[in-house]
Amino acid sequence: MTPQLDHIVLGCARLDRGADALRDRLGVTLPDGGQHPAMSTHNRLTRLGEAAYFELIAVDPEAPDPGRPRWFSLDDPGTQARLAARPRALCWVVAVDDLEAVVARSPVDLGEVLSLSRGDLTWRLTVPRDGHLPEGGLLPAFIEWPGGRSPASRLPDQGLNLTAIHLRHPAPEGFGQTLEALGLLPLVQLHSGPRALSFEIESPTGPVTLD
Template identity: 35%
Template structure:
């Protein structure tokens, strides 16, 4: 399992974009629409084939069923809500309510693990899993931004159990777990203007 990207939810895409660009001091790149879940996004390439995603409901979309990333229940200011990993054995990684959903955006095609009610696995404590069906996923295709992930911390009441479950599957020293409540994700990003915490 490999860390693929981090997702920031926002009530509107413009609000999330302005918030992240102001924090990091860099401009996001165009993303696209996800008709199946009624969302749209903008992206930012990070070092090491990672990227950041700002995602929000698309007001022009008609969607039947819940949106993914728990966006139907999201409110408040933009914030980091989800971490997404690419799993070598995608089917085996579909845990904590995730089901296999084939996805497409333009020429991009991938398989995503999404709980039926659109929620996040263990409230965001367990990574959402995907498998890219392309040789050039966004992490490899996006232009360099001068930003890099230094550390991702998952604060969760079941931190020890989640860490144990991922042992042997996810080996990334930047990902750490801490016991606590409420659930919270925190990312430290090195930027051209210095270290920023999301």
């Protein structure tokens, strides 16, 4: 299976306020998703084009301590400071059919492979043990859906389409080799500059950049 974009991840300090801020920018209200008991987070989800989706995620204030660092760097003080201002792009997630093979050939440590579930959905995801984002989110997390059962097709189509993923890296040639080794170059636009991740989205309000 050629790596395919599965979803993009934006984080926020509080899920309800983050959804309100994105509604003002995108012109849509993100539907409720659910809770992640293993990580003590919760989210909202909507479709992003034909086969991908958009995830807004936050620490669940009503959940107990997960007993481990949360994913997507949500426990990191730097991430928390960024999210205090507004929803921010955290990461992108790529679907593959053999996570172990991807982890084995990656020139960068992608973390452990966790088996997770919610309701009737099950998935496997690369998550660093300390919760950090490889390359600050410029490298994706990798996901495997047993039986190919991604939730994208069951999510509402609210007119959001991803038009580009922009990665900025201070050493784009070397980083580009990492992306190439993982089969990711066709999915992104790579630029030179301080590390930064942004998503270009066509929405009912027009083109929007989320960073």
